[in-house]
Amino acid sequence: MSLQEVTEQELLESLQDNSSAKAVYFYTGLCGTCQLGERMLEIALVAAPSIRVYKININYAPLLRDKWKISSVPALVLLEHGAPVQTEYAMRSVDHLYTLLTKHFSSPK
Structure with a gap:
């Protein structure tokens, strides 16, 4: 499992x-x-x-x-070749997120 907090830089x-495929989770600290x-x-x-999956506070990533x-926010951005290919704003369920991520990371890039 890896949800790694990073700076914008x-x-x-x-x-x-x-x-390689990547994903970024945008959030804010006070957002329930x-x-x-x-x-x-x-x-x-x-x-x-x-x-x-990288995690970044949107306030520090202008x-x-x-x-x-x-x-x-929240926003989960799926990237291919460094560019967004899908942005998911609704974190519907664990199953939905798992399916979304496994499809993204298993598809040929």
């Missing part, structure tokens, strides 16, 4: 290696829905230990927020 550097979404994401990642047009 660290994430930008990580995106330069765009050979974000806390619930994060907990569901952590549970989904227990079942898929090889998947790494460049990516604007570039990727993140309109609210």
Whole structure:
């Protein structure tokens, strides 16, 4: 399981290696829905230990927020080759997140 907190600069550097699929979870500290979404994401990642998801506070990521047009939190952004391919705003269930992530990380890039 891996939900790794990063700064915007660290994430930008990580995106330069765009050979692998990535996912980024945007949140804010005082958002109760974000806390619930994060907990569901952590549970989904227990079942898929090889998947790494980056976590970033949207208030400290203005460049990516604007570039990727993140309109609210929580937001799970799926990336391919360093670019967003899907943004999920509704953290519906653990099962939904698990399915979303395993499909994304298992599909050929």
